[in-house]
Amino acid sequence: MATLSAWPWGNYGNLKYLLYAALAAQVVYSLAYQEDYSRAFWCLNILIICGQRNRTRLLELLQQHAFLDSDNYILLQAIIASMICYMSTPSMIMNSTIPLWNTKGLIVLLVIHVTFSEPLYYFLHRSVHRNNYLFTHYHSFHHSSPVPNPMTANNATLLESLFLCVVAGVPLIGSCLLGVGSISLIYGYAIMFDFLRCLGQCNVEIFSHKLFESLPILRYVIYTPTYHGLHHENMGTNFCLFMPIFDVLGNTLNPNSWELQKKIRLAAGEPKRVPEFVFLAHGIDIMSAMHSPFVFRSFASMPYYFLPFAKQGINNHIEAAILRADKLGVRVISLAALNKNEALNGGGTLFVNKHPDLRVRVVHGNTLTAAVILNGVPKDVKEVFLTGATSKLGRAIALYLCRRGVRVLMLTLSAERFQNIQKEAPAEFQNYLVQVTKYNSAQHCKTWIVGKWLTPREQSWAPAGTHFTQFVVPPILKFRRNYTYDELAAVRLPKDVQGLGTCEYTMDRGVVHACHAGGLVHMLEGWEHHEVGAVDVEHIDLVWEAAMRHGLSSLSSLTD
Known part of the structure; x- marks a missing residue:
């Protein structure tokens, strides 16, 4: 390289991230053993600024690997800032009494930024694009993003x-x-610098075209996402940092910059493409919530699951989502595990019965879940132990297996x-179904x-070498090495699937729960019935074959 x-x-x-430990250690050491807290003060502020500047990554899976290290520049700046801190004498830059605000400092910073930072960045950026060696070995990495987004701004080489x-x-x-420095100047400039860089890559046009028509001078003072987006399309134009005036002076301004920005703003109110399929997900635990891009917007308005008094509130949220999907023209809406709980809404029957004229098809996806579980059971198995045996899935699994001549111990x-x-x-198959009341x-x-959560003690009744297949949410604990455990029933989507930007609960990338995929298959096949309530055993093989036909594949370790 x-x-x-x-x-x-x-x-x-x-x-x-352990490199930050040196800064943290300096803070602790200074507070404990030194009379001069100036270095501790600055080290602490460096840590706080770095923490604020790290952002949540909500990206397409194709871009995640490239962007996992997009915060490297923050770590680099922390190291450089700490080096300056240690090399400096106890002057104004090291004085912990630096003021919170200084108007003169803001003026000086803006002057330095406009006269030094902007032209320097423009010159370097244009030079890199015009030098094939520099572009290929350094800057092409930044332009490798399939779709620019805020994290693309930080996707750079050392x-x-x-x-x-x-x-x-330099301005700071x-x-x-x-x-003339101040605390607010340091924090404000660092955060605003990051914000403006990310703004150019965000693909969301936040500025009104009327603003630039009313005050034409603003066109040369602040760039827009459209302006910078044109640089990624036509890399011979629009090199500026934040101020297009330098592209004007350097004769590198893309002539379509403002007309295209106006066109995009005017098109913002036009109807957009309606999704054909929606999977109505939900949080399960703290870790699953951290993987969910929607949780921060809706967490405060979501009732708690399994509490009797919250039942109506939960169903109201689900019903509202179904009606909104119906109004928009969505073809299929699939319900995640707890959204179709039998005690909650009868596996979705509540909504279908209440709104018989729904155009959107409501799907619980349990038919494909049952198919995934059943196709993971080896053909030579003669006996299985089934918990949650009288649930929707347990019933379907038991009825299917008994027809295969498998003895089912139904707990x-x-x-x-x-x-x-x-x-x-x-x-002729009824004698294959056996009721049991104890784990022994x-x-x-x-x-x-397993369709009902098992404690480690309950699992201990299983003999060594037992394999656990499960459809219980949350999944059971894996506590013994001489057992093997499947994850929740899931399928791998085809590699050409787009728009899957997050991992689903405990699933690997490109893998979704079977109930999620069940709704997708329902949409792809164009089936017109609602899939709610009891699982139709006669449809299990039909749904499985349709899933395989559309390129989905099983993950069950039993069939590997």
Whole structure:
């Protein structure tokens, strides 16, 4: 690789964040053993600024690997700032009594930024594009993003980031050395610099075209996402940092910059493409919430699951989502695990019965979930132990397996519910369904299908070598090495699927829960029925074959 194109901590993974430990240690050491707290003061502020500048990454999966290290420049700036802090004498830059605000400092900073940072960045940026070696070995990485987004702004090589440290650092250091620095200036400039860089890559036009028509001078003072987007399309134009005036002076202004910006703004109110399929997901625990891009907008308005008094509130949210999807013209809406809880809304039947004229098809996806579980059971298995045996999925699994001549030990205390399911089986297979009431009944069975959460003690009844297949949310704990465990029923989507920007709960990239994929298959097949309530055993093989036909694949370790 070219010199300074790779990061020195590029192979450290998340261990690179230990480099911040030196700053934290200096803060603790100074507070504990030194009378002069100036270095501790600045080290603490460096840590706070770096923490504020790290952003949540909500990206397409194709871009995630490239952007996982897009915060390297923040770590680099922290190291450089700490070095300046240690090399400086106890002058204004090291004085912990620096004021909170200084108007003169703001003026000085703006002057330095406009007269130094803007022209320097423009010159360097244009030079890199006009030099094939520099562009290929350094800047092409930045332009490799399939779709620019805010994180693209920080997608740079080490050399580019070093130059950027000079561009962003000189106005701040210059203001402090001239004795007009302030706390608000340091925080404000660092955050605003990042914001404006990300603004150019965000693909969302926030400025009204009327603003630029009313005050034409603004066209040369602040760039727009459209302006910078044109640079990624036509890399011979629009090189400026934030101020297009330098492209005007350098004769590199793209002539379509403002007309295209106006066109995009006017088109913002036009109807957009309506999704054909929606998966109505929900949070399960803290970790799943951290993987969900929607949680921060809706968490405060979401009732808690499983509390009786919250039942109506939960159903109101689900019903509102279904009606909104129906109004927009969505073809299929699929309900995630807890959104179709039997005790909550009868597996979605509540909404279908209440709104018989729905155009959107409501799908619980349990048919494909059952198919994934059943196709993961080896063909030579003669006995399985089934918990959650009288649930929607448990019933379907039991009825399907008994037809294969598999003896199903159905754990349930309700003789009535067991007998109702047993009567649904063909007469010649009814004896394959056996009711059991205790876990010790399965102490010789090595195939457990789990639809009800198991404690470690309950799992301990299983013999060594037992395999656990599960459809319980949240999944059971994996506590013994001599057992093997499947994840929740899931399928791998085809590699050409687009728009999947996050991992789904415990699933790997490109993998979704079977109920999610079940709704997708329903839409792709163009089926017109609602899939709610009890699972139709006759449709299990039909849905499985349709899923395979559309390029979905099973993950079950039993069939590997």
